[in-house]
Amino acid sequence: KISLLIDLLANATPIEARYIARLPIGRLRLGVGDPTVLDALSLMHKGDKSDRELLESKYNLCSDLGLIAKVYAQDPSSLSKFTMVPFTPVRPALAERLPSADEILEKMGGKCIAEAKYDGFRLQIHLKGNRVEIFSRRLERMTEMLPEVVDAVRNELDCDEVIFEGEALAYNEATGEFYPFQQTIQRKRKHGVEEKSAEMPLKLFAFDILYINGEDVTHKPFTQRRKLLESIIPKDSKTLSLSESYLVKSSQEIEAHFNDFISRGLEGLMAKDLNAPYIAGARKFAWVKLKRSYRNELSDTIDLVIIGYFAGRGARAKFKFGGVLGAVYDPHTDMFYSIAKVGSGFSEEQMSELEKLLSAIKTKKPNARINSIMEPTYWVEPKYVITVTADEITRSPVHTCGKTGNSPGYALRFPRMIGDLRTDKRPEDATTVDEIIEMYKMQKRTEVSSEGEEV
């Protein structure tokens, strides 16, 4: 591969070399994405965007944009041949986010379905006759990874032909306990698949249906689709079940279910409009997700010391700043231990400011009070403190916070900076290793009251 690239690059002009480099790494940075291509196709034949909607609806059924473009370019009328059909993945419906039960209920018009949000793999499952194919959220084939799901779908589903969706995760049938995502993702993809499947079987929680017995049902209202789903999922299956689902008519009910879900180790709550169709390929308010981190910005934040920073790439190159390496403090050793890279939540102004401040305190080697396996582009003196929020604390093979000997440390899942530089905090005022360990122990059992305060 390298030698092929060498040949290409050696014979390229500088501008060609730029795109020869960008193409294989998939970072073309053209400012053009799928929706722009759909607009362009419509403009090609119609001179305006009047075919955009049609093109998009076909793209949602057939995620091969190249094929859509080819067919449409040759003959716009032949787009009608694209219909929903088993074994061609459908672009999944996505959910918006809202920070509170009140806002969700208002958006939903006073009532909605509240479902558990499971922290696993989102699966789109296609069955026809004896054949089963399973696709990931990004529409990659995952069939071989999931033998127990394939078997259950093939043998237990009360249906011959269907496309439906669910969340699959590692689950302890005996205790009813949901395992964390880190367990679920240990699923093998190629070698030892059967062994892993037997050791830690996944359970599928079905939450929507798109197609059944030759019919596209995405235009039916959600409540009708749910009934169809209930009719095909067996009651006594070890592997297949329905997502937990409640009709709610008040924000208090949403809160109560949310707290219950969190206390049982689930990721949050999904609110769904009773009447909405399945809106393929779109992030629309038919589905709204609620997670702890969307609302918890006051009670669950973490103050990190910046111990290094990264050179930005692409749109961040001009700021010479891509993010920081954050650490927590341990008063016992008077050292700073890495816990997360933080690359999200900065405005452009903040990136400029941080680069200016941090470049002034760069060091060649890490300060003697820094303990980190991760290496930033530039080390800096432990001086500045930022506030960060995250969804979860996980055990980490790469961060040194809480790491002892061969045992893992701790890290933050989905870290992002909130607010501004904490000029009121010294590095020693940052969150401590002990506090992180305490938060790790508490996180699953922590409930949130309707006022958003920890209980």
Place this chain on the structure above:
DNA sequence: CATGGCTGCCC
């Protein structure tokens, strides 16, 4: 034959 670096994918 063990392992570090890298990639692609999950969230």
Place this chain on the structure above:
DNA sequence: ATTCTGC
């Protein structure tokens, strides 16, 4: 996954 920015 989350977040910011130009339109």
Place this chain on the structure above:
DNA sequence: GCAGAATGGGCAGCCATG
């Protein structure tokens, strides 16, 4: 609000290295 492009932790798998 859409579209696009930055960025996170961490897993399995591949391959070169030693």
